[in-house]
Amino acid sequence: MKNxxxxxxxxxxxxxxxxGETTAKKIYADCFSQIEAGNKDLNxxxxxxxxxxxxxxxxxxxxxxxxxxxxKDNICIENEVTTAASTVLEDYKPAYxxxxxxxxxxxxxxxxxxxxxxxxAHGSSTETSQFGRTLNPRNPxxxxxxxxxxxxxxxxxxxxxxxxxxxxxxxxRQPASWxxxxxxxPTYGRVSRYGVIAMASSTDSPGPITKTVEDAAIMLxxxxxxxxxxxxxxxxxxxxxxxxxxxxxxxxxxGIMYQDIPGLKIANPYVLAAAKVLESLGAKVELVNALDPxxxxxxxxxxxxxxxxxxxxxxxxxxxxNDRSYxxxxxxxxxLLGTHTLRKGYAEKYYQVAxxxxxxxxEDFSRLFxxxxxxxxxxxxxxxxxxxxxxxxxxxxxxADMLLExxxxxxxxxxxxxxxxDEKTNLYLGLNIMAPAWxxxxxLQVAHAYEINTDWNSWRKDNNx
Amino acid sequence: MRMKxxxxxxxxxxxxxxxxxxxxxxGMEVHAELKTNxxxxxxxxxxxxxxxxxxxxxxxxxxxxxGALPVANKQAIEWTIKLGLALGCKINLFSKFxxxxxxxxxxxxxxxxxxxxxxxxxxxxIETELGTVRxxxxxxxxxxGKLLHKTVNGEQVSxxxxxxxxxxLIEIVTEPDITTAAHAAAYGKQLRKILQYLDIANCDMExxxxxxxxxxxxxxxxxxxxxxxxxxxxxxxxxxxxxxAIDFEIDRQAELLANNQIVSQETRGWNSVKQVTYSQRSKxxxxxxxxxxxxxxxxxxxxxxxxxxxxxxxxELPSAIATRWQQEYGIEPNMIEQIIVNTTVSRQYDKLFxxxxxxxISVASLLKNILSKKVPSPLEAGAEQTLLQFKExxxxxxxxxxxxxxxxxxVLTENPDISAKYFSGQKQVIGxxxxxxxxxxxKKSDPAQxxxxxxxxxxxTK
Numbered sequence: 072m073k074n075x076x077x078x079x080x081x082x083x084x085x086x087x088x089x090x091g092e093t094t095a096k097k098i099y100a101d102c103f104s105q106i107e108a109g110n111k112d113l114n115x116x117x118x119x120x121x122x123x124x125x126x127x128x129x130x131x132x133x134x135x136x137x138x139x140x141x142x143k144d145n146i147c148i149e150n151e152v153t154t155a156a157s158t159v160l161e162d163y164k165p166a167y168x169x170x171x172x173x174x175x176x177x178x179x180x181x182x183x184x185x186x187x188x189x190x191x192a193h194g195s196s197t198e199t200s201q202f203g204r205t206l207n208p209r210n211p212x213x214x215x216x217x218x219x220x221x222x223x224x225x226x227x228x229x230x231x232x233x234x235x236x237x238x239x240x241x242x243x244r245q246p247a248s249w250x251x252x253x254x255x256x257p258t259y260g261r262v263s264r265y266g267v268i269a270m271a272s273s274t275d276s277p278g279p280i281t282k283t284v285e286d287a288a289i290m291l292x293x294x295x296x297x298x299x300x301x302x303x304x305x306x307x308x309x310x311x312x313x314x315x316x317x318x319x320x321x322x323x324x325x326g327i328m329y330q331d332i333p334g335l336k337i338a339n340p341y342v343l344a345a346a347k348v349l350e351s352l353g354a355k356v357e358l359v360n361a362l363d364p365x366x367x368x369x370x371x372x373x374x375x376x377x378x379x380x381x382x383x384x385x386x387x388x389x390x391x392x393n394d395r396s397y398x399x400x401x402x403x404x405x406x407l408l409g410t411h412t413l414r415k416g417y418a419e420k421y422y423q424v425a426x427x428x429x430x431x432x433x434e435d436f437s438r439l440f441x442x443x444x445x446x447x448x449x450x451x452x453x454x455x456x457x458x459x460x461x462x463x464x465x466x467x468x469x470x471a472d473m474l475l476e477x478x479x480x481x482x483x484x485x486x487x488x489x490x491x492x493d494e495k496t497n498l499y500l501g502l503n504i505m506a507p508a509w510x511x512x513x514x515l516q517v518a519h520a521y522e523i524n525t526d527w528n529s530w531r532k533d534n535n536x
Numbered sequence: 537m538r539m540k541x542x543x544x545x546x547x548x549x550x551x552x553x554x555x556x557x558x559x560x561x562x563g564m565e566v567h568a569e570l571k572t573n574x575x576x577x578x579x580x581x582x583x584x585x586x587x588x589x590x591x592x593x594x595x596x597x598x599x600x601x602x603g604a605l606p607v608a609n610k611q612a613i614e615w616t617i618k619l620g621l622a623l624g625c626k627i628n629l630f631s632k633f634x635x636x637x638x639x640x641x642x643x644x645x646x647x648x649x650x651x652x653x654x655x656x657x658x659x660x661x662i663e664t665e666l667g668t669v670r671x672x673x674x675x676x677x678x679x680x681g682k683l684l685h686k687t688v689n690g691e692q693v694s695x696x697x698x699x700x701x702x703x704x705l706i707e708i709v710t711e712p713d714i715t716t717a718a719h720a721a722a723y724g725k726q727l728r729k730i731l732q733y734l735d736i737a738n739c740d741m742e743x744x745x746x747x748x749x750x751x752x753x754x755x756x757x758x759x760x761x762x763x764x765x766x767x768x769x770x771x772x773x774x775x776x777x778x779x780x781a782i783d784f785e786i787d788r789q790a791e792l793l794a795n796n797q798i799v800s801q802e803t804r805g806w807n808s809v810k811q812v813t814y815s816q817r818s819k820x821x822x823x824x825x826x827x828x829x830x831x832x833x834x835x836x837x838x839x840x841x842x843x844x845x846x847x848x849x850x851x852e853l854p855s856a857i858a859t860r861w862q863q864e865y866g867i868e869p870n871m872i873e874q875i876i877v878n879t880t881v882s883r884q885y886d887k888l889f890x891x892x893x894x895x896x897i898s899v900a901s902l903l904k905n906i907l908s909k910k911v912p913s914p915l916e917a918g919a920e921q922t923l924l925q926f927k928e929x930x931x932x933x934x935x936x937x938x939x940x941x942x943x944x945x946x947v948l949t950e951n952p953d954i955s956a957k958y959f960s961g962q963k964q965v966i967g968x969x970x971x972x973x974x975x976x977x978x979k980k981s982d983p984a985q986x987x988x989x990x991x992x993x994x995x996x997t998k
Binding site: 146147153155160163165166167169264265266267268269271272273299300301302303377378380381383384385386387389390391410413414415418422 | 596597599600601602603604605606607608635637639641644645646647696824826827828830831832833834
């Protein structure tokens, strides 16, 4: 019999396990029942670990106390099939685990299963998955977004207590927005990429997808830190994100981005409304002018395709996996485009110009952050799109992620928190909050203040403190 | 018809009819594996030639498994800069690694991590006895795995050994300053010596620890512009083959040019059995490697102080040692050449030479005896023992004069023609007599004493 333990936020689950009110095993079992009931229709998980296969409920002396965590299927786990949602790797069992998986397990996370994604994380819909699209648990006529659509859907459907996704430019925040959950993209280099199947190496950032901001803080503390196997990780100490959440946002200067961009008529009013809430909490809010994100779309499209064409070269079918004929259309398109932009005579026109423009975005953000503590914008221009929406648009993902690409190519941290709920469709909009590099604490602090002072979070009713 | 080489009077100097019209334009690219403990981008052991089995020194990184990331080996980078400084190169204080893309089964990632436009070192030179060769650049990259073509259960298969995958590899590229095949070999040998003195590479050529490539083209004598083509002779694993291959190419290209034919831009190999170069790959379908900065490895920055600290670690180099020994001890360059091996060896000889000099022993004579193996080298026996044995060898037993004269007279009497020959001017007959006499004397008799006695006795019979 279900005890509705699957609905617990991570924080609440940890508290109840601690007090003896419930056990991790029971929470895991309830989440697994959710998977059994819903996965056939929603196609959230590509593989699962049944409660009977779990051996590690015994050790409660950890942060996560064996709570069930869903992991995006482009993250390697030793000897467990890891596909990146491509048939190239349909039977691939990695010989090693990603550093973030080691960290997760060290902190007592129990992996309940591997979630669906756009194949190789190429997309913002999960529709490029070679194992079928995931449906949005909030309304199955709609897409969950992507590429971490499976992880966002798993959280939204209470199939896990928390999840891990990866973001290259929007892949955590956009599905979080579309599924009405919280998605935190850490600073590039805050969480190790070692063992994450590379998409665009210069922007890939693994991070948590959770029910609340507080849960995201708990998860990030478990995943973050320097990794000697990833030369791009930072040596900086990991702050105590959870306790820093309580800091007041009074006096913080907040810049509102992209209010001048046509085409954001749906999302922008809710950002202004959110700004009002933050203002009421003592923050100073102002409209700011920023570089037009349409250039970030060009930069990201070129740089990311170039890196993809290089990163996918190792999938030759000689040592592992199937051969290159198994690549789907989207991967092929990206390999071709990326190869072209790096060709002699073209690299100067595309790749190098893109990298120079990328520097302009980095400079623009540092200009903005010299005057503002955090910046806010819509996460996505729209609510979740209906199923099939990505199929006729090769630029679907780039347009859906347009507002996130500037901060992603600049390597900055950002979070998406629900900022509106449409009762009619049961769909959500997200508020994107960004801060300077390594200031996840600020991002979390503002997001937490916003979340607890509004009613948009769907778990707040069930998990009220 | 091929034009034959004409041998002139001086041995070793080859002049062809054609190369009186054309001169060689040649630059070299040399690859050498650095002997760091671990590989270039992972912690695996760097010892591909002594591995007991294939694929034992491997990990997700050097196997190119999904998700694995490279972390650059600091020691390898510092050694590359050390070599650059030893060759008088300028050092890029800001540098980076780039990805060089091509598909080959021994290249697990589908790209090689190399350096494109910002190599660690550039603009240096190496002096050889046949002329200076300017260094264009030195960069650091990773080696590939190794393909093994075998028959297993009657089936021809290709296997891959990744023990060598991602071993640190430096590439030293010269300007086209090389003027003869012998010059190319001299350059290669000098470079190898420097690498060995710096103690950064074993340069085992047989195993592929050092690999030579020569870019060969010809231009009319007197012309100063670079030719508009070049052929690349790849993967040569000995200096002898290098010379042979370049000489062969000179003849081949000269003949083509003399007949107004075009020398094609291509990569050629050297067949040491047939003594010919052969076409491997046309450069017309030259690959585009699609270089771009490796996003997995942050750019590398050095300060002047760090470079100065690396410079401090450079030992005395072979050319400096040779000059010093020549000046201090009067040793012949060709003898010095034979003991220039590495820093450890030189230090042993230095110790020996200093001790010898302090005892008033002739260093040149000592070395002559070591090279002719009359006394063991300091490497075999240690400096003290070498010196001891040399002194022992020099020791002579004093022979009683009366006894010596008796023996001399006995031999002269038994060989009456000696005196006649001697006085007719055949002085070399003394050598014969000495042999006869020394046989009858104690082992370490002083030859000078014996010689003097013979001459005295002969003169007395006059």
